[in-house]
Amino acid sequence: xxxxxxxxxxxxxxxxxxxxxxxxxxxxxxxxxxxxxxxxxxxxxxxxxxxxxxxxxxxxxxxxxxxxxxxxxxxxxxxxxxxxxxxxxxxxxxxxxxxxxxxxxxxxxxxxxxxxxxxxxxxxxxxxxxxxxxxxxxxxxxxxxxxxxxxxxxxxxxxxxxxxxxxxxxxxxx
Amino acid sequence: xxxxxxxxxxxxxxxxxxxxxxxxxxxxxxxxxxxxxxxxxxxxxxxxxxxxxxxxxxxxxxxxxxxxxxxxxxxxxxxxxxxxxxxxxxxxxxxxxxxxxxxxxxxxxxxxxxxxxxxxxxxxxxxxxxxxxxxxxxxxxxxxxxxxxxxxxxxxxxxxxxxxxxxxxxxxxxxxxxxxxxxxxxxxxxxxxxxxxxxxxxxxxxxxxxxxxxxxxxxxxxxxxxxxxxxxxxxxxxxxxxxxxxxxxxxxxxxxxxxxxxxxxxxxxxxxxxxxxxxxxx
Numbered sequence: 001x002x003x004x005x006x007x008x009x010x011x012x013x014x015x016x017x018x019x020x021x022x023x024x025x026x027x028x029x030x031x032x033x034x035x036x037x038x039x040x041x042x043x044x045x046x047x048x049x050x051x052x053x054x055x056x057x058x059x060x061x062x063x064x065x066x067x068x069x070x071x072x073x074x075x076x077x078x079x080x081x082x083x084x085x086x087x088x089x090x091x092x093x094x095x096x097x098x099x100x101x102x103x104x105x106x107x108x109x110x111x112x113x114x115x116x117x118x119x120x121x122x123x124x125x126x127x128x129x130x131x132x133x134x135x136x137x138x139x140x141x142x143x144x145x146x147x148x149x150x151x152x153x154x155x156x157x158x159x160x161x162x163x164x165x166x167x168x169x170x171x172x173x174x
Numbered sequence: 175x176x177x178x179x180x181x182x183x184x185x186x187x188x189x190x191x192x193x194x195x196x197x198x199x200x201x202x203x204x205x206x207x208x209x210x211x212x213x214x215x216x217x218x219x220x221x222x223x224x225x226x227x228x229x230x231x232x233x234x235x236x237x238x239x240x241x242x243x244x245x246x247x248x249x250x251x252x253x254x255x256x257x258x259x260x261x262x263x264x265x266x267x268x269x270x271x272x273x274x275x276x277x278x279x280x281x282x283x284x285x286x287x288x289x290x291x292x293x294x295x296x297x298x299x300x301x302x303x304x305x306x307x308x309x310x311x312x313x314x315x316x317x318x319x320x321x322x323x324x325x326x327x328x329x330x331x332x333x334x335x336x337x338x339x340x341x342x343x344x345x346x347x348x349x350x351x352x353x354x355x356x357x358x359x360x361x362x363x364x365x366x367x368x369x370x371x372x373x374x375x376x377x378x379x380x381x382x383x384x385x386x387x388x389x390x391x392x393x394x395x396x397x398x399x400x401x402x403x404x405x406x407x408x409x410x411x412x413x414x415x416x417x418x419x420x421x422x423x424x425x426x427x428x429x430x431x432x433x434x435x436x437x438x439x440x441x442x443x444x445x446x447x448x449x450x451x452x453x454x455x456x
Contacts, residue, residue, distance in 0.1 A: 034199070037197075039194075040195070084355055084358070092200065092201070093389055099199075170309060
């Protein structure tokens, strides 16, 4: 990769990094929303896990800001766009009030896999070399995250059948 | 240093309040809240220039979760309150948040007349075909054969068709959105706010607690296959014959909005009092 000074003049590279930054930021916001939702429903363990995931994404975002010497979220460039929400953002419907840490990690794994695919696609595209190199580097990072999450999943209990059975269900039972 | 790309002046987060929503995790209303915040930011509006009015129900909690002016009103009566506000303060952008119970049953009559009056409001109804806050009773949009412990044989009653009712009553903009696509939903809400007159956005917003089957909506929704029309009869025919999962702007009318009656000339208090003065007799 070229020096940071050279890259900073490269518009295509800046566009790509703006997208990468937005992706990390959106992931951070969604994990924070999930943490708040689960905390509100007294599922403290999963809330803490989502909070941790949010912190990790915030660190990634900060690293991009520092590298690009930006002070805040830049306007979104047209190139490298995605359909719908960012690849590392889980849909709102992914969570359940009785979910367990394993479920939260399943969500994280899916997000990391989608992020890896996004960067891989750009690394293999006809984008300028500086962008392809950066995308390949980020894809490799996401691959590492995939392995980290998989290892994490081995350390938490797998949910047993009926994990969502609620002895005091919200539905009125006659 | 890289020439910084200009950041947007107003961002979705500027429309967030300090209150954390209490909706069930997974509820579609989280997404609608985010879509409204994104739509308002995309329109470059400021929280102090926007008011969100609601009635009662899960969806009606929405104003508290924004930094805009808000009014959490009486069950089914959000539209009259919002109408009064818009007529009195036309410079405000007024949104109304409701659900299928609050908006189509308790507030059904107000819905018809708000469409007819065509005041410049944006009415966002989060439709999950059930009364969620009161634990899962069938609502006006519940399918007649949906069974639950509260309606073991289903209601057997034909469901309400809000989009067609809105068209027949005179709404100037009719769209259907899906909460599973917050960005698409935000774009439709922004279009609705921009369009003059009464804009109605029906958002399919799953209730994951009482209607877990609605998690499957994400596989059923699809973009409306035709461009919006300004012909209400054509729009009505399309809506009556679609599968209920067409997403997009379905009608864009051109009726002039109602701005309220011309203001009466103001009188000084002394002039008004003159009519009631009691002459003292000598």
